[in-house]
Amino acid sequence: MYNISERRKFDPAKLDPAKSNSSKLTNCFEWRLNFYDKSPWYEVSLEDFERYALDRLRVLAEIESSFARNRSWEELKSVTTRQCKDHLPLNSSSASTVDTQAERRNDHLGHFVLRLAFCRSEDLRRRFVKAETALFRVRYESDDTKERELFLQSRDFKWTEVNSEEKQQYVKELKGLGIQYSEDEKCTTERLYKVRWTQVPDLVNKRRVLLKDGWAYVPSKEQLSIVLRAFEANLENALDLTARSIMRMDGDTRLTEILNHMSRGFVAGVASEYSGPTTGDEIRADMVDDLAKRHFPLCMRNLHECLMRDRHLKHFGRLQYGLFLKVLGLSIDEAIAFWRKSFSNLTDDKFNKEYKYNIRHSFGLEGKRANYPAKSCQQILLTDKPGPSDCHGCPYRHFAPDNLQTSLLATYSSQGLTSTDLAEVMRTVKEGHYHVACTRVFEITHAAAGVKKGDGIGEGESVTHPNQYAAKSIEIEKAQQGDAMVE
Missing domain, CATH: 1.20.930.80 (Transcription Elongation Factor S-II; Chain A)
Known part of the structure; x- marks a missing residue:
């Protein structure tokens, strides 16, 4: 920001x-x-x-x-x-x-x-x-x-309020619009506004107004359309x-x-910066693999799987995933232990010389000693575009459609995502609403915990930050465990 x-x-x-x-x-x-x-x-x-x-x-x-x-x-x-x-x-x-x-x-x-x-x-x-x-x-x-x-x-909307004589002139037509008249059809208390039909093309299209000589007679219940x-x-x-x-x-x-x-x-969307642990608890290096499988969004799940497969991540991948884990609650000592174990094909000397400094730097312990926040969805989408052999970025934007569908099913089918759900997810991806697609996946994979379509990550809010996704998923699981203990 x-x-x-x-x-x-x-x-x-x-x-x-x-x-x-x-x-x-x-x-x-x-x-x-x-x-x-x-x-x-x-x-x-x-x-x-x-x-x-x-x-x-x-x-x-x-x-x-x-x-x-x-x-x-x-x-x-x-x-x-x-x-x-x-x-x-x-x-x-x-x-x-x-x-x-x-x-x-x-x-x-x-x-x-x-x-x-x-x-x-x-x-x-x-x-x-x-x-x-x-x-x-x-x-x-x-x-x-x-x-x-x-x-x-206080404003001039270029409308004229229709008088009683004119209302009486078009009784039959106006009753067809739902205007209520007295029993003898001589008067009505409902307001009616006369405007040029070009001011209300939507009402004309839906046949909710009376048209006469280029004028539209708009019932008061449709007044909002003129204002909008x-x-x-x-x-x-x-x-x-x-x-x-x-x-x-x-x-x-x-x-x-x-x-x-x-x-x-x-x-x-516009995400708030995450600068502290979102789980409320410190996590250990040996917990990351299990957390990734249950709670991580697709971008971080993809980075974790690439790391486990290749025993390495390129610079921007390490930066995106490392800051995410830091904010999730991984301390500096546990972070060094996690990355050392993940880079198992390196010698201790090579790891200490080429990677340990960067890990400490991301925690503000080296260099200019800044406390770097985790990257938001907007930053992941718009900066540091991944190349062919990179693992960072947003899968909803940077994966080919076929690869994205395959990845979604392979990653989340065990959590309730089906091929039927993919049509809706892929539609939002095609329209460029990548964080909406991620939000819908969150709702689907947490449906068993009571999350309904439209709930988002709480009160209808969309996902705008990977740590926001993970934190809410962990919170839901903790609530379920608490309920189970009570029962």
Whole structure:
């Protein structure tokens, strides 16, 4: 993850000198819902620039994963609500115990930073708009009714509320849409909005509106469709404008690395860095083989099997697997014992000269003495691409489809994975949702422990880190053992 050691400032007004006077104004957010029309023209620290964008990206990445996993809207809404509570809280104005203006300012800033990151290609813009629209809908449906109505009144959606005379004119057609009339068919209390049909093409396609002379008569229950279409169109136009202006920022090296990191967030989600043992217990060298067979994700299982077969791993393989084991709970002494036993075809002198230093270095005991974290799914997917004879990388991305299917069946068939399950896993791989495929394999192989489809590694969350996968698998097994003892 990109870290910033200095507290430096970024001033958006420098991108557009004509608007520099706007930076003197403080943004005031009257509503919880936001179409993000006004840019945040004020100074922010680079720490905040990155922090609030990452918080928002975690939510959007989980929304994208939900689409890839074909979750129902209610499931997506539930997962997104939990993610927002943890990373992107946004309370209504009636919440008296929180600083709602600070929450809305952070939400506003994060959105505009991600605009800069995701405006760079048509595919990124499309995915960003889809995820942002879903987030807006979740907030819209959970918003305070009165506040939501005031928000709608504050904007021009180019709709006209249909009067009673016009409702009376189309009684038969409107009753076909489910509009309830009085017994004498003279009046209805249900609201009806008239808009140009191009504003609601989805409702026209589903035949949920009445069409007359290019106008669509939209029942109040379908009002959200008008709002969402307006939100999408507004954001699409804004992203196009941002894409044309982004070249002004390319010379600022403080930002390009952050934005490039952000734009990869949809590939494998956004993982928190793991820096401590995830099992809660220290593991020994002689436990690794058994743990690998029961709890490791496919990337680490493949590295372990290559190590056991060849009695050697190349540099990037040792780095990926060694850091994973360190964070899993393997101490420095046990790590040296594990690698010495694994490299059994080497003499002690050769092992000590060529490999022992690197093991100690990864634990922060040599060199610059940094405590290196284990690699996340995003880092494994996007850095150090494996060559023909390498074992590192992500099998879901770097294996040929036939080899991947063979490997999955050979590795996990004893844990419940069948050839029938492969079709769904391979579909997500083909669509480029590699961490979603890994999450689905986790659900299948832990189904006997009560993990259901859609549960992920807990509360619907997708796998974004190999240690996250292993830790949850070990936790589930411990819970089962505890239940068995109680029984």
